[in-house]
Every structure is written in C-alpha cells, then in structure tokens.
Amino acid sequence: MGQELFQIVESPIETETVINKVKGREMGAITTFIGTVREYTNGKRTIYLAYQAYTSMAEKMLAQIGGEIQEKWPGTHVAITHRVGALEISDIAVVIAVSSPHRKAAYQANEYAIERIKQIVPIWKKEHWDDGEAWLGDQLEQKAYPNGKPEIEGGGL
Amino acid sequence: MGQELFQIVESPIETETVINKVKGREMGAITTFIGTVREYTNGKRTIYLAYQAYTSMAEKMLAQIGGEIQEKWPGTHVAITHRVGALEISDIAVVIAVSSPHRKAAYQANEYAIERIKQIVPIWKKEHWDDGEAWLGDQLEQKAYPNGKPEIEGGGL
Amino acid sequence: MITVLLFAQLQEEARTATLTINEDVLTVNQLKNQLINAYQLYQVNECMIAINEEYALDIDEIKPGDTVAVIPPVSGG
Amino acid sequence: MITVLLFAQLQEEARTATLTINEDVLTVNQLKNQLINAYQLYQVNECMIAINEEYALDIDEIKPGDTVAVIPPVSGG
Numbered sequence: 001m002g003q004e005l006f007q008i009v010e011s012p013i014e015t016e017t018v019i020n021k022v023k024g025r026e027m028g029a030i031t032t033f034i035g036t037v038r039e040y041t042n043g044k045r046t047i048y049l050a051y052q053a054y055t056s057m058a059e060k061m062l063a064q065i066g067g068e069i070q071e072k073w074p075g076t077h078v079a080i081t082h083r084v085g086a087l088e089i090s091d092i093a094v095v096i097a098v099s100s101p102h103r104k105a106a107y108q109a110n111e112y113a114i115e116r117i118k119q120i121v122p123i124w125k126k127e128h129w130d131d132g133e134a135w136l137g138d139q140l141e142q143k144a145y146p147n148g149k150p151e152i153e154g155g156g157l
Numbered sequence: 158m159g160q161e162l163f164q165i166v167e168s169p170i171e172t173e174t175v176i177n178k179v180k181g182r183e184m185g186a187i188t189t190f191i192g193t194v195r196e197y198t199n200g201k202r203t204i205y206l207a208y209q210a211y212t213s214m215a216e217k218m219l220a221q222i223g224g225e226i227q228e229k230w231p232g233t234h235v236a237i238t239h240r241v242g243a244l245e246i247s248d249i250a251v252v253i254a255v256s257s258p259h260r261k262a263a264y265q266a267n268e269y270a271i272e273r274i275k276q277i278v279p280i281w282k283k284e285h286w287d288d289g290e291a292w293l294g295d296q297l298e299q300k301a302y303p304n305g306k307p308e309i310e311g312g313g314l
Numbered sequence: 315m316i317t318v319l320l321f322a323q324l325q326e327e328a329r330t331a332t333l334t335i336n337e338d339v340l341t342v343n344q345l346k347n348q349l350i351n352a353y354q355l356y357q358v359n360e361c362m363i364a365i366n367e368e369y370a371l372d373i374d375e376i377k378p379g380d381t382v383a384v385i386p387p388v389s390g391g
Numbered sequence: 392m393i394t395v396l397l398f399a400q401l402q403e404e405a406r407t408a409t410l411t412i413n414e415d416v417l418t419v420n421q422l423k424n425q426l427i428n429a430y431q432l433y434q435v436n437e438c439m440i441a442i443n444e445e446y447a448l449d450i451d452e453i454k455p456g457d458t459v460a461v462i463p464p465v466s467g468g
Contacts (some may be wrong), residue, residue: 016173019191025246028195031188031267034176035468038185038258051467054398054460057444058467082467089182094468101195103271110188111264114468122441122460123467124399135400136466137437192391208390211321211383214367215390239390251391271391279364279383280390281322292323293389294360 005079006062008055008123013081013092021079022099029103031110035094037087047128051084051093054122058082061121065113069098072112073105080113082123162236163219165212165280170238170249178236179256186260188267192251194244204285208241208250211279215239218278222270226255229269230262237270239280316376318345319383324355343372345382361386393453395422396460401432420449422459438463 003021015034022030037049066078082094096113100106117123125136160178172191179187194206223235239251253270257263274280282293318333325331335348342363349355362385363370369385376382395410402408412425419440426432439462440447446462453459 015176015189019172023193023247025196027193027247028198030191030193032172032191033260033263034187034189035260036180036184036187039182041185052398052402053467054396054441054444054462057441057460060444090180090184103190103192103268106190107264107268111260114260117468118465120446120465121467122398122462122465124463125466126399135403135463137464209322209325210390211319211364211367211385214364214383217367274391275388277369277388278390279321279385279388281386282389283322292326292386294387 003079004059006059006066007081008053008058008062009081009083010085011083013083013095015092015095018079018081018095018097022077022097024077024099026075026101027077027099028101029106030097030099031103031106032098033094033096033110033114034092035114037089037091037093039089041127044127044129046089047130048089049087049093049128050126051082051087052124052126053082053084055084058121058123062117064120065116068116069109069112073100073109076100076105076109078109078113080117082117082121084123160236161216163216163223164238165210165215165219166238166240167242168240170240170252172249172252175236175238175252175254179234179254181234181256183232183258184234184256185258186263187254187256188260188263189255190251190253190267190271191249192271194246194248194250196246198284201284201286203246204287205246206244206250206285207283208239208244209281209283210239210241212241215278215280219274221277222273225273226266226269230257230266233257233262233266235266235270237274239274239278241280315378316340316345316380316382318349319381320355321384322386324357324361324384324386327355327357328353338378340376341372342370342374342376345376346372349384355384357386358384392455393417393422393457393459395426396458397432398461399463401434401438401461401463404432404434405430415455417453418449419447419451419453422453423449426461432461434463435461 062080069078077099079097098106098110219237226235234256236254255263255267316335346358349358364383393412423435426435441460442457
C-alpha cells in the first residue's frame with residue numbers, strides 16, 4: 001500500500017488523508033468516525049487532554065481490529081489513525097475510515113472499530129480540568145476489565 | 158450559520174467542508190457517510206452516472222431529514238451535500254456529516270439520514286453502461302412506492 | 315392552466331421538462347389520468363405528485379399558480 | 392532480569408516509565424505481586440500484562456529478554 005493503515009501519530013490528523021487510504025473503484029460507501037475532544041463531560045469542563053500510548057503495541061492492536069473487521073465484513077477496507085500528546089477542545093483524537101461496496105457493512109464495521117479501540121488498544125487519556133487532573137479508566141464505564149482481561153478475541157456483534 | 162447545511166451542488170464535494178459545518182466544542186463524535194460511484198453493481202460495469210434533482214424540493218427534503226434527526230437525537234447537528242450531474246467512478250455523490258456529544262447517536266442519525274434520502278429526496282440516477290443506459294428505480298429494491306407514497310413523515314427506526 | 319415539471323425517464327419520454335395542462339382546478343388523481351391519457355406517461359402510476367414542493371395525496375387539489383412536479387421513485391444517495 | 396514498561400497513572404506513581412525486576416523467570420501473577428509488594432503499585436490488580444506486545448494470562452511465563460508492559464484499563468478513542 002505504501003501507506004500505514006494503522007497509525008499512532010503526534011501531529012494533527014487530517015481526516016482526508018485517512019479517507020484516501022480506503023478509497024477504491026469497487027467501493028460505494030465510506031464511513032468515517034472522527035473522535036474529537038469535548039469541552040464538557042458529565043458537567044465538568046475540560047481544559048485539555050493528554051493521550052499516551054504504548055505505541056508499538058497500539059498499532060499492532062489497531063491492525064488486529066482491522067483484521068477482525070475484514071473477517072466479519074469481507075470486502076471492507078479499514079484505516080485508523082489515533083493521535084497522542086496534548087489535545088485541545090475540538091482537536092481530533094481518532095479517525096476511523098471504513099470503505100465497503102455497500103453501506104450497511106461500512107456503518108457496522110466502523111462502529112465495531114471504535115468499540116474495540118476502547119477495549120483493547122493501549123492508549124490512555126488524562127483529563128485536565130480547572131481544578132485538577134486525572135487519568136481516565138476505560139470509557140466503557142468499567143472500573144477494571146470485566147473478566148480480568150480485555151476481550152482479546154473480538155466477540156460477536 | 159452563514160453556511161448552507163443542506164445543499165445540492167454541481168461541483169465536486171469536499172468532505173472536509175461538510176464536516177466543518179457540524180463541528181462544535183460540545184461535540185465528541187462526528188460520523189460521515191461518503192457515497193461514491195461504484196464501478197460494478199450486480200456484476201454490471203458502470204461507465205459513469207448522471208444524477209438529476211428537483212433541486213429546490215430536494216434541498217427542502219434534506220432539511221426535513223435534518224429536522225427529523227434533531228427531534229429523534231437531540232443535540233446532534235447534521236449537514237448533507239448531494240451532487241448532481243455526470244459523475245465518474247469513485248466520485249463522491251453524497252456526504253452526510255453528523256456531530257453529537259456521544260458517538261452512538263452520531264452513528265444512528267447518520268444511517269437514518271441515508272435511508273431517508275433514498276426514500277424522500279427527489280434525486281434520480283441514470284446508469285451508463287458499455288451497452289446502454291437506464292434510470293434507476295429507487296435503491297430500496299421497490300418498483301414503486303410501497304403504500305402509493307413515500308414515507309413522508311419519517312417513521313420509527 | 316397548470317404547469318407540470320417532469321424529471322428523469324418521464325422527462326425523456328415526454329421530450330420536455332415542462333408540460334402545460336389547460337385546467338383551472340383539478341385533483342392530483344385527475345392530473346395523473348390526464349398525463350396518462352393525453353401524453354401516454356404510464357409511469358405516472360408509479361410516481362408521487364408534489365404540489366409546491368410538498369408531496370400530495372391523490373385527493374389533494376391543484377390550483378392555478380401551483381407548481382406541480384411528477385416524482386418517479388427516487389434513487390439518490 | 393526483566394524490564395517492565397509502565398504507563399499512565401502507574402508511570403506517575405512509580406515516577407518512572409521503566410522498572411527492572413531481578414528475576415530470571417516468573418509468571419505474570421508473580422510479577423504482579425512483586426509490583427505490588429516492592430513498589431506499592433496496587434492498581435496493578437486492575438491491569439493487564441502484555442508480554443512482547445501480546446496480552447498475557449496470569450499463568451503465562453515471562454522469560455529473560457521479554458518486553459513486559461503493565462496495561463491499565465485503556466481509554467483511547
């Protein structure tokens with residue numbers, strides 16, 4: 001491909017660049033998910049976020065998610081870029097692009113990707129507020145891994 | 158807004174432009190759907206497509222879909238641009254951008270938008286093949302409207 | 315007199331994007347019958363009619379000055 | 392000797408991104424206990440361990456030369 005489909009980067013993400021990685025003449029639908037830094041979470045105002053990753057493993061896990069998707073939705077193409085470092089409000093943290101001959105798979109596979117990112121990709125977020133800061137536990141509202149481990153194998157939908 | 162959220166255009170669509178219309182500090186998720194011209198449909202090779210619209214009514218119907226979405230998923234913002242005229246393989250026919258504080262609504266509302274476009278927006282597609290051409294009936298695989306009319310009111314999900 | 319907008323295959327069959335019907339008031343259903351009888355536009359049976367950019371029912375009335383459009387099954391997206 | 396990578400709050404608590412454990416071979420479970428007993432990293436109980444970038448089970452063995460990482464609940468996306 002000459003392009004990295006699954007990347008952790010430190011610079012701003014250009015949505016168009018991620019989309020271009022999955023384009024193809026056989027595709028009729030491309031879905032993208034753009035995760036941005038929200039100002040208020042549960043009524044609390046975020047000043048900025050800091051993302052940290054175990055980069056090499058994170059890219060491997062993103063690629064694993066891509067593999068899971070191609071198995072579940074044959075014919076789809078996936079590219080994911082996640083940014084790390086300090087991000088301000090409205091900055092893009094992650095872009096997921098999925099192309100597919102038909103739209104249904106493009107939506108399903110895209111949503112699957114973000115759910116899996118929140119399960120298995122070693123990236124952590126530290127929220128900085130007016131009055132303090134904290135590393136967030138996972139956003140699936142779990143204090144720890146439900147079965148003592150993340151769902152490594154990628155269960156059904 | 159100073160920007161048209163629901164547009165029929167004749168020139169190429171820039172995805173980024175549509176995305177920018179729905180950005181906001183309170184948004185954590187933006188989904189986009191990009192409909193592109195596929196080379197093969199049911200094994201038949203498309204050379205190019207021609208889209209025609211009843212432009213003024215089409216923009217009104219797109220805005221109606223936007224209204225339906227804001228009612229069903231409060232807090233979301235929607236922008237839709239559809240192109241008309243001659244489109245080649247891989248050209249973008251439609252871009253739907255939905256932003257939301259949370260991702261679930263952004264996915265659901267986006268998929269709702271494309272389904273509704275295929276029901277009520279007066280746009281028609283003519284396929285041109287090696288050996289002929291034809292205006293397509295609607296892509297919901299119906300020969301005519303199921304109840305003698307499109308689902309104008311926007312039923313449940 | 316009522317002006318009727320045609321699109322897609324109907325426009326090609328009628329070889330025009332606009333038809334003129336010499337009636338003052340008529341229902342959507344009456345208009346459809348005229349389009350079939352006078353112009354052989356049989357696909358009208360599969361079409362919706364829009365009056366002033368709003369989808370209309372067969373029993374709705376079309377008045378002079380209204381913009382009427384014949385809407386074949388749509389295929390955008 | 393085993394090198395352990397720390398991230399997020401564990402990295403801050405330990406005031407280092409890397410720890411060195413003076414053992415040749417030990418299980419994931421034994422490593423967790425060492426991190427708790429010797430470094431008071433109690434959050435390890437909520438963490439996964441990755442060996443060479445693969446998630447590991449408590450009974451898996453860590454060998455010299457392996458890269459071990461302690462993975463707190465992730466919060467990317």
